[in-house]
Amino acid sequence: MASSRGLKARERLGQIQSWLGQRSGGGLVWQALFARKVPLGVNWFYTLGAASLFLFTLQAVTGIFLAVYYAPTPDHAYDSIQYIMYEVPFGAVIRGIHHWGASAMVVVVVLHMAVAFAYGAYKYPRELTWVVGVGLLVLTLAFGFTGYLLPWDEKAYWATVVGTAIPGTLPVAGDVVMRVMRGGIQLGALTLTRFFAFHTMLLPAALAGLIGVHLFLVILHGVSVPAGLWEKGQAKAQGLFGSRHAEAPPYAQGEAYKARYDELKAKGHRFWPDVIFEDAVVAALILVAIFGLVITVGVPTEARADPTNTAYVPRPEWYFMFLFQALKYFPGSLEWVGAGVLPPLALFLLLLLPLYDRSPWRSPSRRPIAMAGGVFAVIVIAYLTIAAYLT
Amino acid sequence: MQSEGDAKLQGRRAFLSYVILAVGGFISAAVGLPAIGSLILPTLRPRQVGWTVVGSVAGFPIGQPKQASFELVGRDGWLERRDAKSVWVVRHSEDSFTVFNGRCVHLGCAYSWQEGQQEFACPCHGGRYALDGKVIGGPPPRPLDTLRWRVEGGNLVVEYQDFRLGVPQKEVG
Numbered sequence: 001m002a003s004s005r006g007l008k009a010r011e012r013l014g015q016i017q018s019w020l021g022q023r024s025g026g027g028l029v030w031q032a033l034f035a036r037k038v039p040l041g042v043n044w045f046y047t048l049g050a051a052s053l054f055l056f057t058l059q060a061v062t063g064i065f066l067a068v069y070y071a072p073t074p075d076h077a078y079d080s081i082q083y084i085m086y087e088v089p090f091g092a093v094i095r096g097i098h099h100w101g102a103s104a105m106v107v108v109v110v111l112h113m114a115v116a117f118a119y120g121a122y123k124y125p126r127e128l129t130w131v132v133g134v135g136l137l138v139l140t141l142a143f144g145f146t147g148y149l150l151p152w153d154e155k156a157y158w159a160t161v162v163g164t165a166i167p168g169t170l171p172v173a174g175d176v177v178m179r180v181m182r183g184g185i186q187l188g189a190l191t192l193t194r195f196f197a198f199h200t201m202l203l204p205a206a207l208a209g210l211i212g213v214h215l216f217l218v219i220l221h222g223v224s225v226p227a228g229l230w231e232k233g234q235a236k237a238q239g240l241f242g243s244r245h246a247e248a249p250p251y252a253q254g255e256a257y258k259a260r261y262d263e264l265k266a267k268g269h270r271f272w273p274d275v276i277f278e279d280a281v282v283a284a285l286i287l288v289a290i291f292g293l294v295i296t297v298g299v300p301t302e303a304r305a306d307p308t309n310t311a312y313v314p315r316p317e318w319y320f321m322f323l324f325q326a327l328k329y330f331p332g333s334l335e336w337v338g339a340g341v342l343p344p345l346a347l348f349l350l351l352l353l354p355l356y357d358r359s360p361w362r363s364p365s366r367r368p369i370a371m372a373g374g375v376f377a378v379i380v381i382a383y384l385t386i387a388a389y390l391t
Numbered sequence: 392m393q394s395e396g397d398a399k400l401q402g403r404r405a406f407l408s409y410v411i412l413a414v415g416g417f418i419s420a421a422v423g424l425p426a427i428g429s430l431i432l433p434t435l436r437p438r439q440v441g442w443t444v445v446g447s448v449a450g451f452p453i454g455q456p457k458q459a460s461f462e463l464v465g466r467d468g469w470l471e472r473r474d475a476k477s478v479w480v481v482r483h484s485e486d487s488f489t490v491f492n493g494r495c496v497h498l499g500c501a502y503s504w505q506e507g508q509q510e511f512a513c514p515c516h517g518g519r520y521a522l523d524g525k526v527i528g529g530p531p532p533r534p535l536d537t538l539r540w541r542v543e544g545g546n547l548v549v550e551y552q553d554f555r556l557g558v559p560q561k562e563v564g
Contacts, residue, residue, distance in 0.1 A: 073470070074467070074470065075470065158500070161498070161499050161500075162498045162499070162500070162515065165498040165499050165556045165557060166498070166557070168555065168556060168557060169556070169557030169558060174555075174558075175555060176434075176435070179434040179435060180430070180431050180434050182434070183433070183434050183468075184433070184434050184436070185553070186467070186474070186553075188467035188468065188470075188472060189467045189468035189469065189470050189472075190433070190434075190467070190468045193468070306475075307474065307475060309501065312500075312501075312514075313500075313514045313515055314500065314515060327516070327530075328516060328517075328530070330530070331530060331532075333532045333559050335497075335530065335532065335557050336557070
């Protein structure tokens with residue numbers, strides 16, 4: 001009796017599933033997004049993209065709960081944050097996750113990009129995926145910059161005074177750019193509402209849209225095969241500039257590319273559940289690390305913003321420290337070069353990387369110039385960041 | 392070979408495409424122009440300038456720079472804004488002053504007088520100025536901004552203004 005009843009229940013469940021599948025098209029979505037295969041060689045480094053998505057979701061969810069209590073106006077912002085921290089049950093936990101989640105997101109997004117760079121994953125046919133990814137990096141940093149002001153404490157206020165004064169030093173358009181960022185000449189109520197609107201509405205919408213495009217491209221082209229495995233058995237390039245002259249692998253582009261990719265894909269794992277399992281483990285580890293920081297370090301407390309505090313030395317969040325330090329090396333009259341020309345230029349170079357790095361090789365050992373450039377950039381940023389903390 | 396019907400159909404499709412583009416452009420402009428205007432135009436309003444009492448003349452010793460803080464009442468969006476502002480006053484003689492805007496001309500931090508070094512120093516990026524406001528070190532691109540002043544009924548009255556930061560010329564910001 002019991003078993004036949006169980007069978008019946010299962011039958012009923014199957015019917016419901018099939019009805020939902022037909023009416024919603026869920027089966028098609030499942031096939032396209034989850035029941036696909038990933039090529040041979042996909043490893044733990046590939047979890048960084050999903051980890052970025054996880055952190056964005058975490059920031060969105062905690063951000064919504066913060067917005068329930070937060071008041072974006074100079075006379076209430078600081079108090080509303082205090083209220084969240086000391087009166088709202090779990091308020092300090094939610095703000096702590098949002099605070100450390102922001103830093104974690106910058107770390108993970110940059111690591112994700114570093115892996116894509118080292119693997120040469122930005123090459124054919126994933127050039128656009130890279131370009132959209134650089135856009136996602138910029139939006140992530142814009143989140144950091146706009147979110148920073150919202151607590152309206154000393155650090156928030158002064159870092160934003162300086163952060164918005166920097167574009168103000170640009171020739172010609174500088175003044176207008178600064179005014180538009182601040183909502184006027186001075187930092188105030190109109191700056192706060194502006195930053196709040198961008199941080200909680202415009203940027204999330206833009207980021208979600210670009211993530212959609214990024215994921216569509218990832219699924220369209222499939223994830224790249226690790227560089228070493230992809231070029232296994234190919235002749236090694238000779239010398240520093242060897243890769244320019246060595247014969248390209250016969251499957252660098254076109255039909256041959258597709259044939260080799262399909263071959264490696266056929267031997268690979270399934271996205272569900274194999275890859276998702278790794279993604280879930282990494283997401284859980286990141287969340288544990290964030291909780292650890294929330295519990296042990298918490299959110300640094302700062303005094304209410306005081307525009308006349310002569311003693312306050314504003315410092316930006318750690319991921320903007322290298323820019324802060326770099327500005328010290330420019331004399332005042334050339335500040336706009338250091339602030340307004342070099343960073344956008346560097347970003348532009350990063351954005352267009354797939355367009356000028358046309359070498360068909362992907363392995364780091366076959367791309368000595370690209371790798372040297374990447375390592376150089378990391379060293380410069382690390383040096384500037386450390387120097388900023390030491391002085 | 393294209394029949395006349397095909398050509399007609401293609402002409403009709405091209406026409407409809409143009410109409411769709413035009414309608415899209417109209418909708419984008421009708422919504423976008425007011426939206427962007429509301430975002431940018433209010434930020435371009437000029438600042439109002441007024442004269443403010445910063446303290447009694449007797450309170451400023453000759454030869455010794457002294458900071459004077461005061462409240463500037465203005466509007467900040469829908470709020471009445473009482474901005475705490477500060478100036479550094481250098482009194483040369485009974486009736487001769489130099490008044491500096493209290494913001495470092497580099498990026499707007501508040502600087503202070505260093506008695507030991509006999510210089511103004513900014514804590515943010517290490518800008519340093521002499522007693523006369525000239526740059527003697529660090530990133531500031533121009534001397535400290537001087538403000539217009541007058542003495543009225545025993546008080547020092549200053550026309551407080553902020554100037555564009557980080558540029559070599561003193562321009563009203």
